[in-house]
Amino acid sequence: MAKVALKLGADVSTDIIYPGRFMATVLPTETPQYAFADLEFNKKLKAKEVAPGSFIVADKNFGCGSSREQAASCLTGWGLKVIAKNFARIFMQNSINVGLNMVICPGIEASEGDELEIENGKVVNKTSNRSFDIVPMPKARQAIIDAGGLIPFARKLVLQAKGRS
Amino acid sequence: MGMTMVEKILARATGQAAVKAGDVLEPKVDLAMSHENGALVINQFNEIYKDTGLEARVWDPAKIAIIFDHRVPAESSKTATNQKKIRDFVARQGITKFHDIRGDEGGICHQILPENGYVLPGTVVVGTDSHTTSHGALGAFSFGIGATEMAAVWALGKILNVEVPGTIKVVVEGALPRGVEPKDIVLNLVGKLTAEGANFKVIEFHGSTIRRMSTSGRLVLCNMTVEAGATSGIVPPDAETVHYLKGEAGLKAVPQLFGPDADAAYDQVIEIDASRLEPQIAFPHTVDNVKPIGAAKGIKVQQIVIGSCTNGRLDDLASAAAILKGKKVARGVRMLVFPASSRIYQQALKKGYVETFMKAGAVVMNSGCGPCLGVHQGALADGDKALATTNRNFKGRMGNPNAEVYLSSAATAAASAVTGEITDPRTVTVARAKAAPKKAKPAKARPKAKVAAKKPKAKAVKRKAAAGKPKAKPVRKPAKKGRK
Ligand code: SF4
Numbered sequence: 155m156a157k158v159a160l161k162l163g164a165d166v167s168t169d170i171i172y173p174g175r176f177m178a179t180v181l182p183t184e185t186p187q188y189a190f191a192d193l194e195f196n197k198k199l200k201a202k203e204v205a206p207g208s209f210i211v212a213d214k215n216f217g218c219g220s221s222r223e224q225a226a227s228c229l230t231g232w233g234l235k236v237i238a239k240n241f242a243r244i245f246m247q248n249s250i251n252v253g254l255n256m257v258i259c260p261g262i263e264a265s266e267g268d269e270l271e272i273e274n275g276k277v278v279n280k281t282s283n284r285s286f287d288i289v290p291m292p293k294a295r296q297a298i299i300d301a302g303g304l305i306p307f308a309r310k311l312v313l314q315a316k317g318r319s
Numbered sequence: 320m321g322m323t324m325v326e327k328i329l330a331r332a333t334g335q336a337a338v339k340a341g342d343v344l345e346p347k348v349d350l351a352m353s354h355e356n357g358a359l360v361i362n363q364f365n366e367i368y369k370d371t372g373l374e375a376r377v378w379d380p381a382k383i384a385i386i387f388d389h390r391v392p393a394e395s396s397k398t399a400t401n402q403k404k405i406r407d408f409v410a411r412q413g414i415t416k417f418h419d420i421r422g423d424e425g426g427i428c429h430q431i432l433p434e435n436g437y438v439l440p441g442t443v444v445v446g447t448d449s450h451t452t453s454h455g456a457l458g459a460f461s462f463g464i465g466a467t468e469m470a471a472v473w474a475l476g477k478i479l480n481v482e483v484p485g486t487i488k489v490v491v492e493g494a495l496p497r498g499v500e501p502k503d504i505v506l507n508l509v510g511k512l513t514a515e516g517a518n519f520k521v522i523e524f525h526g527s528t529i530r531r532m533s534t535s536g537r538l539v540l541c542n543m544t545v546e547a548g549a550t551s552g553i554v555p556p557d558a559e560t561v562h563y564l565k566g567e568a569g570l571k572a573v574p575q576l577f578g579p580d581a582d583a584a585y586d587q588v589i590e591i592d593a594s595r596l597e598p599q600i601a602f603p604h605t606v607d608n609v610k611p612i613g614a615a616k617g618i619k620v621q622q623i624v625i626g627s628c629t630n631g632r633l634d635d636l637a638s639a640a641a642i643l644k645g646k647k648v649a650r651g652v653r654m655l656v657f658p659a660s661s662r663i664y665q666q667a668l669k670k671g672y673v674e675t676f677m678k679a680g681a682v683v684m685n686s687g688c689g690p691c692l693g694v695h696q697g698a699l700a701d702g703d704k705a706l707a708t709t710n711r712n713f714k715g716r717m718g719n720p721n722a723e724v725y726l727s728s729a730a731t732a733a734a735s736a737v738t739g740e741i742t743d744p745r746t747v748t749v750a751r752a753k754a755a756p757k758k759a760k761p762a763k764a765r766p767k768a769k770v771a772a773k774k775p776k777a778k779a780v781k782r783k784a785a786a787g788k789p790k791a792k793p794v795r796k797p798a799k800k801g802r803k
Binding site: 165167169170173174175177178179180181192214215218219220221222223224226240242243244247248251252292293294295297298303304305307308309311312313315316 | 343355356358359362363366367368369371373389390395397398401447448449463464465466467468470471474475479480482514515518519548550605692693694711713714715716718720
């Protein structure tokens, strides 16, 4: 169980999650410091006021805009999980690739501070005592998640290809 | 059931007779593009090979393109060092389609790829940039991916787990009225679809307006399909595509063209009557917050930006120059022009557009992404409003979350530069580019940027409406011929 640390609206762009002016910073070890750099939330993160495992809850189309992968890696670094009604395509793929924990939950209703739990294909809001269905990942994407991200997944394929040739 | 454009392309790329929306495939990649974020791709690419005992070699150095554009020349030592890292990698791996910071062949990736003939109809193109959708203008299936995914493409030569997207068919009919440009079509479309309306889908463009449109205009349409969430935009290739690839891109041969099947299955069909379209404005802070120009008239702006991978091409510069010729950028307004590529810059120099801009008071900047993403140049002050021909107006996009960005066509941006407030380009006079009585340049091909009849002060809306139609066509064609 963990708290909703940040509640956001629809169409949160990657410019908000990871502003363009920090794009020269690319390493997943360095990007977290700029997560939501223009929001107060960034200060909370840096002050360690947000517990790892906390949730960000957003409305539709989370991660729209630029394909910058920093927008996913900067959240992974803080151990955040994202629940949104749906995600923009590239952001979703990036999240899967870099191992960001994200959940598609079209009916989600939660406020900042609510306690959530993910169980049996549902997001359960312990504060409001309601639960909301999760849209399962397509199988092909689940395979990458199960491998621990795209790097280990691709590594396996590279080795296989080498074995064959 | 027949196949859409993208279904056909993916069937070919995977060697199957037929595929359909929803299928999961691993298509071969024909071109893989990155820019400065290649630094992260390299990092992830090396990670893939870590502890494997294998040498990290890209699958095909001839199929990788790397273009420096996002922060050129480097704005910081960090960027410069990233660029150096990429340069070294390019040399080591023997990557040939590399465009460094140069005045002869540099520019924005989404212009460099088409103008060099790197994108061919019917192929699969991926790029670590969301506007990789642009290249659908040449009939390719072209879409944006993240850096780690690109690292896997560099290693394997294919994209893993691509779901064949469903397709939205957009049919645009009629001639664009004077002062209305391809940008207005796509802003209107994004407004209709909303920022997520085409999520995970492809937008396929059809109709007489598209057939008559230059490749430059088609790039504008496909470029912005991602603003409706689309995986990509695509225009079935035709004679104009061949004309562009042989003429502008200098290719000797072009692959056999194919379009979608007549009985292809579309998720949705949207019709747009171009002849009734007005100039459009996307209001802050989302691209789908689109209204006809009337709603924005009179909004004061402090910065005008003409450029980017959306509207930094010769057609756009011609359109802006025709409006700015002999006029001045209003005091209190900073006008920045950044041509999409060095080649376009040089063409604009030859045609006198650069002189027109500078005399008007605009600052003409080097080719690249410049102010578009707000990391490098042209950042906005708190409280500033900017009108830009770029493709995004998200909070903070031009470097300042306390500023506002409006989006428009080049014509609207130029008209607004003169007045200092958002202005309908149909209400301003437009310079005559053709052999006018006095000093007109010895017209080469034919008039390129057009031109309302010169004498009417062009206030009379009616006469324009009437004049608009016959003129709309010639406007585009010469623009095409003008290119070499
Ligand atoms: S011009 Fe702007 S939108 Fe286009 S590639 Fe550059 S930063 Fe991206």
